[in-house]
Amino acid sequence: MNRRTLLKAGAAAGGGLFLTLGLPPLIRRGLAQQPPMMNTPLLPGAFIRIAPDNIITIVSRNPEIGEGVKTMLPMLIAEELDADWANVRTEQADLDPAKYGFQGTGGSGATPSNWEPMRRVGAAGRAMLIEAAARRWNVPAGECRTEPSLVIHDRSDRRLSYGALADQAATLPAPELAGIKLKNSGQFRIIGKPTPGVDVPAIVTGSPMYGIDVSLPGMLYAVFEKCPVFGGKVVAANTDEVGKMPGVRQVLNVPGDGDPMGQFQAGIAIIADTWWQASKAREKLQVTWNNGPGAGQSSADFAREAAKLALTPAALTTRRDGDVAAAFGRAAHVVEAAYSYPFLAHATLEPQNCTALVANGRVELWAPTQNPSAGAELVGRTLSVPQSAITVHVTRCGGGFGRRLMTDYMVEAAWIASKAGAPVKLLWNRKDDIQHDFYRPAGYHHLKGAVDDSGHVIAWRQRFVTWGNNGAFAGGADVGDDNSPAGLVANYELDVSFIPQVVPTGPLRAPRSNALAFVSQAFLDELAVAAGRDPLQFRIDLLGPPRLLPGAGGGPPGFPPLPGLDTGRLRGVLELVREFSGWANRAALPAGTGMGVACYFCHRGYFAEVVQASVDKSGNVTVDRVWAAGDVGSQIINPLGAEAQVQGAVLDGLAEALGQAITIKNGSVEQENFDGFTLLRHSDAPPIEIRFLTTPYAPTGLGEPALPPVVPALCNAIYAATGKRIRDLPIDPNALKAG
Amino acid sequence: MAYSVSINGKQHSVDADGDTPLLWVLRDLLDMKGTKFGCGMALCGACTVHVDGAATRSCQTALSSVGSSRITTIEAIGETTVGRQIQEAWIAHDVPQCGYCQAGQIMSATALLATTPNPTDAQINDAMYGNLCRCGTYPRIHAAIKHAALAARGPA
Numbered sequence: 006m007n008r009r010t011l012l013k014a015g016a017a018a019g020g021g022l023f024l025t026l027g028l029p030p031l032i033r034r035g036l037a038q039q040p041p042m043m044n045t046p047l048l049p050g051a052f053i054r055i056a057p058d059n060i061i062t063i064v065s066r067n068p069e070i071g072e073g074v075k076t077m078l079p080m081l082i083a084e085e086l087d088a089d090w091a092n093v094r095t096e097q098a099d100l101d102p103a104k105y106g107f108q109g110t111g112g113s114g115a116t117p118s119n120w121e122p123m124r125r126v127g128a129a130g131r132a133m134l135i136e137a138a139a140r141r142w143n144v145p146a147g148e149c150r151t152e153p154s155l156v157i158h159d160r161s162d163r164r165l166s167y168g169a170l171a172d173q174a175a176t177l178p179a180p181e182l183a184g185i186k187l188k189n190s191g192q193f194r195i196i197g198k199p200t201p202g203v204d205v206p207a208i209v210t211g212s213p214m215y216g217i218d219v220s221l222p223g224m225l226y227a228v229f230e231k232c233p234v235f236g237g238k239v240v241a242a243n244t245d246e247v248g249k250m251p252g253v254r255q256v257l258n259v260p261g262d263g264d265p266m267g268q269f270q271a272g273i274a275i276i277a278d279t280w281w282q283a284s285k286a287r288e289k290l291q292v293t294w295n296n297g298p299g300a301g302q303s304s305a306d307f308a309r310e311a312a313k314l315a316l317t318p319a320a321l322t323t324r325r326d327g328d329v330a331a332a333f334g335r336a337a338h339v340v341e342a343a344y345s346y347p348f349l350a351h352a353t354l355e356p357q358n359c360t361a362l363v364a365n366g367r368v369e370l371w372a373p374t375q376n377p378s379a380g381a382e383l384v385g386r387t388l389s390v391p392q393s394a395i396t397v398h399v400t401r402c403g404g405g406f407g408r409r410l411m412t413d414y415m416v417e418a419a420w421i422a423s424k425a426g427a428p429v430k431l432l433w434n435r436k437d438d439i440q441h442d443f444y445r446p447a448g449y450h451h452l453k454g455a456v457d458d459s460g461h462v463i464a465w466r467q468r469f470v471t472w473g474n475n476g477a478f479a480g481g482a483d484v485g486d487d488n489s490p491a492g493l494v495a496n497y498e499l500d501v502s503f504i505p506q507v508v509p510t511g512p513l514r515a516p517r518s519n520a521l522a523f524v525s526q527a528f529l530d531e532l533a534v535a536a537g538r539d540p541l542q543f544r545i546d547l548l549g550p551p552r553l554l555p556g557a558g559g560g561p562p563g564f565p566p567l568p569g570l571d572t573g574r575l576r577g578v579l580e581l582v583r584e585f586s587g588w589a590n591r592a593a594l595p596a597g598t599g600m601g602v603a604c605y606f607c608h609r610g611y612f613a614e615v616v617q618a619s620v621d622k623s624g625n626v627t628v629d630r631v632w633a634a635g636d637v638g639s640q641i642i643n644p645l646g647a648e649a650q651v652q653g654a655v656l657d658g659l660a661e662a663l664g665q666a667i668t669i670k671n672g673s674v675e676q677e678n679f680d681g682f683t684l685l686r687h688s689d690a691p692p693i694e695i696r697f698l699t700t701p702y703a704p705t706g707l708g709e710p711a712l713p714p715v716v717p718a719l720c721n722a723i724y725a726a727t728g729k730r731i732r733d734l735p736i737d738p739n740a741l742k743a744g
Numbered sequence: 745m746a747y748s749v750s751i752n753g754k755q756h757s758v759d760a761d762g763d764t765p766l767l768w769v770l771r772d773l774l775d776m777k778g779t780k781f782g783c784g785m786a787l788c789g790a791c792t793v794h795v796d797g798a799a800t801r802s803c804q805t806a807l808s809s810v811g812s813s814r815i816t817t818i819e820a821i822g823e824t825t826v827g828r829q830i831q832e833a834w835i836a837h838d839v840p841q842c843g844y845c846q847a848g849q850i851m852s853a854t855a856l857l858a859t860t861p862n863p864t865d866a867q868i869n870d871a872m873y874g875n876l877c878r879c880g881t882y883p884r885i886h887a888a889i890k891h892a893a894l895a896a897r898g899p900a
Binding site for chain 2: 070071072073199201202204205206208209210211212213215217218220226251279280281285352353354355356401402403404405406432434435645649650652653654655656657660678679680684685686687688689690692693
């Protein structure tokens with residue numbers, strides 16, 4: 006892959022500098038569920054506008070779901086542009102791969118994929134402004150320097166603002182991005198400074214900015230009833246009766262694409278003058294469904310099937326090192342245990358929605374999406390409209406967590422709008438949202454591990470019963486040959502069995518890791534206890550000497566491939582959290598209170614976390630405090646954003662462990678709203694202490710890697726407090742009752 | 745039927761069925777999008793407004809029940825001293841992540857400080873219990889409420 010990037014200059018509308026660049030392909034893994042959007046061709050895009058009044062507008066190409074990219078990406082450009090941040094305005098890009106390259110949010114990918122390219126854009130802009138000033142003053146460009154939004158020539162004591170230079174800069178040839186010199190970290194004025202979110206003033210005053218807030222002239226509102234059983238189809242419905250309800254314009258039988266777990270399901274859509282009228286009419290809707298192949302599924306049956314499969318030959322051996330059976334034969338301690346975790350919904354607080362206008366052969370969408378390209382492709386395929394006729398306006402998202410990598414709501418809105426003759430806002434209610442998700446897959450693990458008489462792990466065998474058919478994993482239900490602690494235990498075996506199912510699954514924040522870390526780090530704790538070892542030192546010993554393990558592979562050419570585990574970096578965060586959590590003093594905690602530790606490497610980031618939890622006589626768990634140590638490389642770009650992501654990830658993991666489960670009965674989801682599917686509440690949030698190690702590696706993302714360790718750390722803390730081992734999520738207080 | 749409702753100090757005439765929730769009157773009939781829809785069952789607090797100063801879930805408040813009560817929404821809460829102090833504290837603590845729940849959080853926090861200018865941790869926990877944040881901004885919400893309470897007391 007030729008990583009040469011081009012910078013083009015041209016006059017922007019309204020005057021001022023207008024920079025464009027081409028981008029390298031971006032990371033593939035972490036968004037692996039979405040291959041089509043990763044095939045976006047590499048084309049140039051525009052990022053910077055400088056107005057004569059010195060207001061600098063910087064475009065953020067990635068969708069904002071609360072992870073802070075709309076602040077962070079412009080910070081990178083502004084830093085090297087040497088812009089005065091106070092006069093920087095940021096703008097959310099519409100979908101335009103020709104201008105911006107890849108525009109998805111997921112996989113904690115924004116930082117590693119933008120750290121250099123966005124800074125180079127800014128540096129090129131700065132070089133052009135310097136060149137413009139040098140020509141105007143007739144001095145060598147090398148004698149000029151910049152202060153925020155100013156070019157200065159010290160020898161003649163002259164200075165010009167970027168705004169005064171922008172028009173001239175725009176006429177200059179652009180430098181090669183690859184050859185541009187970047188600042189060293191000691192010269193940073195913006196990167197590394199706590200920088201509040203750019204949209205916060207608008208958020209606290211209630212300004213419209215989310216998908217649900219979109220309003221168009223003549224807009225109608227739609228609700229969409231799908232079969233409670235995944236993949237069910239409409240046999241008959243009382244559409245005439247519903248059509249007579251107040252405000253109702255149309256009642257549509259939506260065919261869907263026929264795939265029981267696909268993104269375009271069948272159902273009945275009601276279009277009305279207001280969303281409330283459409284919802285009221287929906288109460289009268291009676292549909293006879295053909296439930297299809299998913300009818301009769303239940304979580305209880307899945308669990309029984311998983312227990313049976315664990316005893317039968319595996320469908321797949323993912324990895325086999327050494328001789329596990331022989332190692333068990335010579336072990337000092339052997340531990341066996343079964344672990345399980347449930348399906349989880351994403352429950353973004355803004356329910357899924359999309360506004361669509363389909364007219365004159367064109368489709369215009371306003372979508373809160375992490376994945377606008379995939380949405381446009383799905384819509385184009387479904388409506389037989391070329392990509393060139395589809396516009397996607399990316400709105401701020403009221404949460405994402407991976408849910409909005411799927412674009413079902415976009416294709417539904419577009420299909421419905423194509424029949425409406427007017428713009429339509431499709432809005433799901435909460436029950437739609439919880440019962441028609443692409444769930445974090447449940448999973449079942451049977452483990453057998455062994456330690457020798459010196460207290461070291463010598464064998465690990467894991468049978469993973471997951472979802473899929475004939476060796477093909479369902480979405481997000483996969484496991485790699487790097488599954489921890491693979492590579493650290495000489496005798497290691499990982500086998501997989503599959504249960505076929507009709508439950509749509511997909512990525513949830515820290516996909517795979519959010520569940521696999523629970524299993525491996527909780528079972529590791531069992532081995533540490535069996536060996537009579539300090540669980541934290543036990544982990545350090547398991548990591549062994551600092552070295553880089555082979556990665557799972559992947560990553561496109563021309564972009565840094567996903568690295569494997571660096572044992573030294575994981576050890577580093579373990580040592581840091583040991584120090585500032587007061588781990589050594591945990592024996593002094595009162596009865597019923599304990600500390601647990603866990604560590605994990607995922608999405609290029611390293612985290613070790615200690616949880617202190619207390620369990621009362623009724624089995625109620627209180628999380629007293631969490632300590633999180635992270636290593637995401639050489640630079641925390643925005644300390645305020647970084648802290649927020651770690652706090653959020655920790656609380657997200659605690660909520661999952663303490664109470665979340667989606668269960669299936671008679672083919673449909675049992676939970677309907679936040680009473681059945683619980684989120685953490687204000688009073689449940691413990692204090693969280695966060696520290697980062699600075700290490701000499703390129704910075705990586707923080708949306709995800711802080712989540713996985715907190716779940717096993719909590720479970721291990723509960724063991725320390727009660728002597729009771731949590732092997733099934735969510736944590737059941739009844740199982741923790743005293744006596 | 746037509747109802748006359750007082751919102752942010754202004755009378756609005758609304759022609760809608762009496763069972764229409766105030767939330768949808770605000771959002772879709774009056775185009776005030778700041779108040780958010782989260783659950784439709786008073787389980788999340790995203791739709792919190794003030795009805796005569798009391799934090800109220802607008803998704804469970806029928807238009808016909810509003811009568812002559814004074815409604816205040818996020819769009820106007822900054823016109824009150826406490827509301828402005830809360831908004832400033834939210835900015836100072838960079839509270840929002842996705843931001844979707846924050847209008848409701850701010851309305852509940854403002855109602856708390858309006859009646860309890862110096863709340864204890866337990867009072868904050870109680871008052872904010874009904875407002876869910878999916879992103880996990882609770883630590884900063886808590887700190888921002890304390891910050892605003894301190895600001896309201898002025899220099900010592």
